[in-house]
Amino acid sequence: xxxxxxxxxxxxxxxxxxxxxxxxxxxxxxxxxxxxxxxxxxxxxxxxxxxxxxxxxxxxxxxxxxxxxxxxxxxxxxxxxxxxxxxxxxxxxxxxxxxxxxxxxxxxxxxxxxxxxxxxxxxxxxxxxxxxxxxxxxxxxxxxxxxxxxxxxxxxxxxxxxxxxxxxxxxxxxxxxxxxxxxxxxxxxxxxxxxxxxxxxxxxxxxxxxxxxxxxxxxxxxxxxxxxxxxxxxxxxxxxxxxxxxxxxxxxxxxxxxxxxxxxxxxxxxxxxxxxxxxxxxxxxxxxxxxxxxxxxxxxxxxxxxxxxxxxxxxxxxxxxxxxxxxxxxxxxxxxxxxxxxxxxxxxxxxxxxxxxxxxxxxxxxxxxxxxxxxxxxxxxxxxxxxxxxxxxxxxxxx
Amino acid sequence: xxxxxxxxxxxxxxxxxxxxxxxxxxxxxxxxxxxxxxxxxxxxxxxxxxxxxxxxxxxxxxxxxxxxxxxxxxxxxxxxxxxxxxxxxxxxxxxxxxxxxxxxxxxxxxxxxxxxxxxxxxxxxxxxxxxxxxxxxxxxxxxxxxxxxxxxxxxxxxxxxxxxxxxxxxxxxxxxxxxxxxxxxxxxxxxxxxxxxxxxxxxxxxxxxxxxxxxxxxxxxxxxxxxxxxxxxxxxxxxxxxxxxxxxxxxxxxxxxxxxxxxxxxxxxxxxxxxxxxxxxxxxxxxxxxxxxxxxxxxxxxxxxxxxxxxxxxxxxxxxxxxxxxxxxxxxxxxxxxxxxxxxxxxxxxxxxxxxxxxxxxxxxxxxxxxxxxxxxxxxxxxxxxxxxxxxxxxxxxxxxxxxxxxxxxxxxxxxxxxxxxxxxxxxxxxxxxxx
Numbered sequence: 099x100x101x102x103x104x105x106x107x108x109x110x111x112x113x114x115x116x117x118x119x120x121x122x123x124x125x126x127x128x129x130x131x132x133x134x135x136x137x138x139x140x141x142x143x144x145x146x147x148x149x150x151x152x153x154x155x156x157x158x159x160x161x162x163x164x165x166x167x168x169x170x171x172x173x174x175x176x177x178x179x180x181x182x183x184x185x186x187x188x189x190x191x192x193x194x195x196x197x198x199x200x201x202x203x204x205x206x207x208x209x210x211x212x213x214x215x216x217x218x219x220x221x222x223x224x225x226x227x228x229x230x231x232x233x234x235x236x237x238x239x240x241x242x243x244x245x246x247x248x249x250x251x252x253x254x255x256x257x258x259x260x261x262x263x264x265x266x267x268x269x270x271x272x273x274x275x276x277x278x279x280x281x282x283x284x285x286x287x288x289x290x291x292x293x294x295x296x297x298x299x300x301x302x303x304x305x306x307x308x309x310x311x312x313x314x315x316x317x318x319x320x321x322x323x324x325x326x327x328x329x330x331x332x333x334x335x336x337x338x339x340x341x342x343x344x345x346x347x348x349x350x351x352x353x354x355x356x357x358x359x360x361x362x363x364x365x366x367x368x369x370x371x372x373x374x375x376x377x378x379x380x381x382x383x384x385x386x387x388x389x390x391x392x393x394x395x396x397x398x399x400x401x402x403x404x405x406x407x408x409x410x411x412x413x414x415x416x417x418x419x420x421x422x423x424x425x426x427x428x429x430x431x432x433x434x435x436x437x438x439x440x441x442x443x444x445x446x447x448x449x450x451x452x453x454x455x456x457x458x459x460x461x462x463x464x465x466x467x468x469x470x471x472x473x474x475x476x477x478x479x480x481x482x483x484x485x486x487x488x489x490x491x492x493x494x495x496x497x
Numbered sequence: 498x499x500x501x502x503x504x505x506x507x508x509x510x511x512x513x514x515x516x517x518x519x520x521x522x523x524x525x526x527x528x529x530x531x532x533x534x535x536x537x538x539x540x541x542x543x544x545x546x547x548x549x550x551x552x553x554x555x556x557x558x559x560x561x562x563x564x565x566x567x568x569x570x571x572x573x574x575x576x577x578x579x580x581x582x583x584x585x586x587x588x589x590x591x592x593x594x595x596x597x598x599x600x601x602x603x604x605x606x607x608x609x610x611x612x613x614x615x616x617x618x619x620x621x622x623x624x625x626x627x628x629x630x631x632x633x634x635x636x637x638x639x640x641x642x643x644x645x646x647x648x649x650x651x652x653x654x655x656x657x658x659x660x661x662x663x664x665x666x667x668x669x670x671x672x673x674x675x676x677x678x679x680x681x682x683x684x685x686x687x688x689x690x691x692x693x694x695x696x697x698x699x700x701x702x703x704x705x706x707x708x709x710x711x712x713x714x715x716x717x718x719x720x721x722x723x724x725x726x727x728x729x730x731x732x733x734x735x736x737x738x739x740x741x742x743x744x745x746x747x748x749x750x751x752x753x754x755x756x757x758x759x760x761x762x763x764x765x766x767x768x769x770x771x772x773x774x775x776x777x778x779x780x781x782x783x784x785x786x787x788x789x790x791x792x793x794x795x796x797x798x799x800x801x802x803x804x805x806x807x808x809x810x811x812x813x814x815x816x817x818x819x820x821x822x823x824x825x826x827x828x829x830x831x832x833x834x835x836x837x838x839x840x841x842x843x844x845x846x847x848x849x850x851x852x853x854x855x856x857x858x859x860x861x862x863x864x865x866x867x868x869x870x871x872x873x874x875x876x877x878x879x880x881x882x883x884x885x886x887x888x889x890x891x892x893x894x895x896x897x898x899x900x901x902x903x904x905x906x907x908x909x910x911x912x913x914x915x916x917x918x919x920x921x922x923x924x925x926x927x928x929x930x931x932x933x
Binding site: 181182184185187188189191193194195196197198199307310311312313315317318319411412413414415416417418419422423432435454456475476478479481482483485486489490 | 662663664665667668672675676678679682688689690691692694695696698699702703705706707709710713744747751810811813814815816817818819820821822824825828829832833835843844847848850851854
């Protein structure tokens with residue numbers, strides 16, 4: 099009986115997957131059409147803008163549905179587990195109280211401001227502020243189908259290298275000059291501070307934190323399993339155009355910035371991929387960044403970029419808080435015991451490790467050798483300051 | 498055991514035990530209080546030790562609140578608070594209980610385990626007898642067999658400590674903690690919810706916050722206070738609810754801040770600064786810290802699990818879900834822990850190096866309780882590492898009795914003299930840099 103149930107369940111899941119795959123293949127969310135420029139949209143909040151927004155809304159709805167299904171399945175698993183089952187209510191319910199966290203204002207405020215600002219500029223910069231630097235190519239995953247964005251995004255020509263070499267020499271030089279220039283200057287700071295896709299993923303992660311839904315705690319083996327996927331993505335990005343394919347057809351980013359900018363876009367596999375990326379990053383912070391091909395290309399320059407993560411190996415107690423906080427699962431940041439420079443190819447310089455590091459000066463972010471953000475116990479425990487002040491007041495009243 | 502009628506002979510034995518044990522405890526308390534430089538706000542900590550060891554009281558708590566005894570630092574106290582009970586650390590330093598436990602455990606078993614077994618056997622300490630549950634992380638063979646011995650007499654829950662700290666080991670320990678939480682729920686009859694766990698973490702987190710402030714103050718001015726007094730404070734934490742301990746420490750911190758502003762220290766002389774590491778120092782077995790400071794050294798820092806190390810690493814919750822909090826507790830209990838029970842414990846050397854740098858240490862005393870193999874094993878590695886830094890180190894082996902005091906005194910005195918000889922005779926207040 100149990101066996102039969104399992105078989106039916108498996109069959110059901112397979113059928114659902116097939117249905118979804120068929121859906122993705124047969125029903126492109128939207129097809130490219132003649133009237134796709136933003137000028138025709140007129141203003142935001144017009145009927146046409148809302149109509150063009152429809153695929154994004156659809157994607158968000160489907161992602162929420164997927165997330166809810168995942169949570170449901172998860173609950174079922176927890177309930178059945180011999181060790182975890184009795185804590186079913188504690189684990190799935192959310193209470194009103196919270197563990198004192200950390201001071202809100204600080205490095206992370208800067209990062210969020212940068213992400214919000216950059217995403218706004220990359221999406222609406224052209225339309226809203228009339229800022230257009232078409233000659234500049236920024237290696238960032240903000241879809242260049244959105245012709246209204248502030249700068250050009252390098253990903254289009256990287257995905258269509260055959261087209262690139264048909265351009266005039268000046269444009270080719272400009273493309274390489276600006277792309278490599280920004281990559282050298284900023285490196286993966288672009289991922290942590292500027293990328294709209296990163297913002298989207300962090301927002302989704304933030305929603306999970308607020309709802310106190312538990313995530314997927316990835317182990318080093320799971321991270322290692324994603325490495326081949328990551329390199330395959332790189333190969334697809336750079337090589338697919340030579341094989342007659344188009345990376346943009348399944349690049350999930352097509353589903354963000356052009357749609358928000360009000361441009362009618364073709365979504366073939368992209369929207370489908372985007373749903374998975376959103377569900378993934380809900381349960382695992384920055385899930386897409388783990389397989390992002392552009393991030394790999396930026397990461398290749400990690401040895402010479404001026405932004406670095408430095409470690410004082412003596413101060414480190416190997417408490418692993420940094421590894422736990424790291425969205426990219428960089429383990430050597432806490433196991434490293436010799437090198438002072440722990441900048442890794444996968445590091446997006448988001449600073450989460452430094453924020454969670456409880457040892458004074460154990461980790462620091464530097465720009466050209468100058469420390470810009472340093473770990474401290476004081477900062478990690480800053481949420482308790484209020485408690486301490488309360489003590490002072492109580493004492494002061496009684497004495 | 499307590500329900501049986503006690504024969505007059507047994508009663509006499511118990512009375513003798515009580516008087517002997519409280520005399521020893523009172524003596525060491527007096528010696529600690531006589532040491533100069535204790536902040537006034539430290540009195541509550543001494544009072545707690547006196548209540549427990551001299552007056553034989555139980556931990557002060559509201560009616561109906563159960564106590565759960567813990568051994569080793571790997572059993573998260575947060576979980577016990579979350580289940581509505583109060584944790585007490587039961588690792589013992591009693592010489593009197595040791596002499597009884599000597600007959601219960603093999604000759605080479607460590608005195609700590611013998612003392613605990615002794616207390617359990619004689620049954621006069623309310624601290625031990627009133628425990629609803631005892632939690633034993635299996636950190637060494639002695640603790641493992643102690644778990645078996647205690648299980649005949651009270652409720653026992655063991656925690657299997659992983660040998661290494663790989664990701665899989667952490668996952669396994671998280672599971673272990675969930676099972677422990679289940680046992681706790683059954684013992685106390687309370688349900689653990691997100692709110693109760695968050696409250697519990699707030700309690701212990703506040704204590705750790707005050708401790709981190711305390712350590713920062715201590716680092717900022719050498720000779721601010723004596724290590725023996727810090728030991729007493731840390732030992733008192735075993736028998737006080739975490740939030741209460743934090744509140745008391747808050748007062749100490751305020752007093753220390755005043756001391757710093759007046760540049761007031763416990764001594765005007767440049768006493769040799771000594772770090773104590775190795776096997777735990779538990780009241781009333783406080784003879785080594787006392788000897789160091791009575792022989793004109795300063796116990797500038799300690800790296801022992803009943804001292805600063807046991808509490809100083811904070812819990813850093815990354816994920817705010819219930820499971821995320823549990824994970825942060827499991828990680829905190831294992832990864833930063835420099836207990837020699839872990840196969841690869843090189844992180845302890847780095848911790849010592851950092852402490853030498855932070856506290857300007859001039860000599861290290863490596864304390865080994867007789868029979869404590871895991872700590873003894875690591876002596877060689879640490880001696881080598883400290884030798885490279887040019888920091889003198891000695892290994893002191895001691896037992897839970899007063900017979901070796903004179904021998905320890907001579908060795909500690911010689912060690913302190915050796916450090917003094919290495920120092921320039923001119924007394925100056927400068928920071929020494931060992932990495933230059």
